[in-house]
Amino acid sequence: MSDTAEMVDEFKPEFEKEPSCSKSVNETVNGSHQFTIKGYSLAKGMGSGKCISSDIFTVGGYDWAIYFYPDGKNPEDSSMYVSVFIALASDGTDVRALFELTLLDQSGKGKHKVHSHFDRALESGPYTLKYKGSMWGYKRFFRRTSLETSDYIKNDCLIMNCTVGVVRTRLEGPKQYSVNVPHSSMGQGLKEILEAEVGCDIVFRVGDESFRAHKLILAARSPVFRAQFFGLVGDRNLDEVTVNDIDPTIFKAMLLFIYTDKLPEVHDVMDSSSSTGTSTNMIQHLLAAADLYNLDRLKVLCESKLCEELTAVSVATTLALAEQHQCAQLKAVCLKFAANPANLGVVTQSEGFRHLEQSCPALVCELLKTLASADEDSSMLPSRKRGGSSIFGLDIAAAGEAADDGGMAESSNPNMRRVRRRY
Structure with a gap:
C-alpha cells in the first residue's frame, strides 16, 4: 500500500458516537386569584382613573394585582363603562404572559363573562410587560348599566377570577448517567x-x-x-x-x-x-389503637382508608369515631358526605345516626349547618390562590395599560415615560 493511501485511511472521519440532542420547552406557569368586591354601589362615584385594588398575588415568581375602575379608566367615557386591568406589581423586565379575566355569574347558571388568551392563538404571541406598573386589560370591560342589572352582581357583591400564565423557557438535554435504585x-x-x-x-x-x-x-x-x-x-x-x-x-x-x-x-x-367483622370495622378499631399508642402515620392511613370506604350506612359511625379521636380531616369528609342530598335519607335512618343523636347531639348540629351551607357554597367558585380583598380608593396614577385584543398596548414606568407599540 502506498504512503498516500495510508494518509487517507488515517484521516477518515469517525461516526461511532451517538449524535447529541437537546430540546427547548416553552410553557406557562399558571396561577389564579379571586377578587371579591363587597359594597359595589359604595365604590361608584370615585371618579375616572380611580380604582379598587386586589391584594398582591404571586405567579411565576412575579407579583400581580387586579385593578377595578368603577367609573372607568378614561374620562372621555363619562363613567359609561367599568374598566379592569391586571398589573405587574414587582420588578421585572419584558415579562411575557397570557391572561384570563372571568366575571362570575352568581345566579348559579354558569354564564360567566370570560376574556381568555389560553384557549386561542394570539397573532403576536403572549403579551410583554416591560416593567413594574405595566398593565393589560380592558378600558371598556362592561357597560355599567348592563352590569348593574345583571346576575354578575348579587347582594351588592361582584366577584371576578384572574388567571396569569407566565411564559418560561427551559432547555432539556439527555441524561448522561443513571443508576437504577431498588425500592x-x-x-x-x-x-x-x-x-x-x-x-x-x-x-x-x-x-x-x-x-x-x-x-x-x-x-x-x-x-x-x-x-x-x-x-x-x-x-x-x-x-x-x-x-x-x-x-x-x-x-x-x-x-x-x-x-x-x-x-x-x-x-x-x-x-x-x-x-x-368487616374491613371498615377493622380499620375503625385500628384507628382507635393508633390513637392510643400515638402512631400518627397509622392514624392518618386509617382516616384515608375510611374515606375510601364511606357509605351512607357507615358514615355516622365513622363521624362519631373521627370526633372522638380528633381526626379533623376525616370529620370534614364525613360531614360533607352525610350532607349530600343523595345520601342524607339513608344516613338519618341508619343505626349509627340514631346513636349519634343520643351520644353526640353537637355533631348532629354540625351536620345540619353543613347541609344548610351546601347550596350556597356550590354556587361560588373557590379561590385557587388566596382570598380576595377589597381595598377602596387606590389611585394608580403611574400605571399604564394594554388595550383589548387587536388594539394598542400601552405601558408606563414610575417615571411616567410611555412606550407605545402596535400589534
Whole structure:
C-alpha cells in the first residue's frame, strides 16, 4: 500500500458516537386569584382613573394585582363603562404572559363573562410587560348599566377570577448517567424478623393470643412504648405485657404497621373467626389503637382508608369515631358526605345516626349547618390562590395599560415615560 493511501485511511472521519440532542420547552406557569368586591354601589362615584385594588398575588415568581375602575379608566367615557386591568406589581423586565379575566355569574347558571388568551392563538404571541406598573386589560370591560342589572352582581357583591400564565423557557438535554435504585426492602426485612420471632425480648398477652416483638423497634416507632420500656417510670427488664380492651386481630395489625410502615392488608390479619367483622370495622378499631399508642402515620392511613370506604350506612359511625379521636380531616369528609342530598335519607335512618343523636347531639348540629351551607357554597367558585380583598380608593396614577385584543398596548414606568407599540 502506498504512503498516500495510508494518509487517507488515517484521516477518515469517525461516526461511532451517538449524535447529541437537546430540546427547548416553552410553557406557562399558571396561577389564579379571586377578587371579591363587597359594597359595589359604595365604590361608584370615585371618579375616572380611580380604582379598587386586589391584594398582591404571586405567579411565576412575579407579583400581580387586579385593578377595578368603577367609573372607568378614561374620562372621555363619562363613567359609561367599568374598566379592569391586571398589573405587574414587582420588578421585572419584558415579562411575557397570557391572561384570563372571568366575571362570575352568581345566579348559579354558569354564564360567566370570560376574556381568555389560553384557549386561542394570539397573532403576536403572549403579551410583554416591560416593567413594574405595566398593565393589560380592558378600558371598556362592561357597560355599567348592563352590569348593574345583571346576575354578575348579587347582594351588592361582584366577584371576578384572574388567571396569569407566565411564559418560561427551559432547555432539556439527555441524561448522561443513571443508576437504577431498588425500592427499599427494610419493611419486608423487619416483617420477616417479626414473623420468625428472631431476637424477640417482649411478649404481649392479648386476649387468648400471644405476640412476641422487639422493645427497641417498638420504642422507636411509638412514644407510648418508649415511655413504657425506657422512660423514667418504665421498666427495661419488662418481658411480658398484658393488653386489655384491644382485639388480638387489631393488635396484630398494629404490630405489622410498626414493622413495615404500611397499612396491613385485611387478609393478612383477619380470618373467619375474627370478631372485628368487616374491613371498615377493622380499620375503625385500628384507628382507635393508633390513637392510643400515638402512631400518627397509622392514624392518618386509617382516616384515608375510611374515606375510601364511606357509605351512607357507615358514615355516622365513622363521624362519631373521627370526633372522638380528633381526626379533623376525616370529620370534614364525613360531614360533607352525610350532607349530600343523595345520601342524607339513608344516613338519618341508619343505626349509627340514631346513636349519634343520643351520644353526640353537637355533631348532629354540625351536620345540619353543613347541609344548610351546601347550596350556597356550590354556587361560588373557590379561590385557587388566596382570598380576595377589597381595598377602596387606590389611585394608580403611574400605571399604564394594554388595550383589548387587536388594539394598542400601552405601558408606563414610575417615571411616567410611555412606550407605545402596535400589534
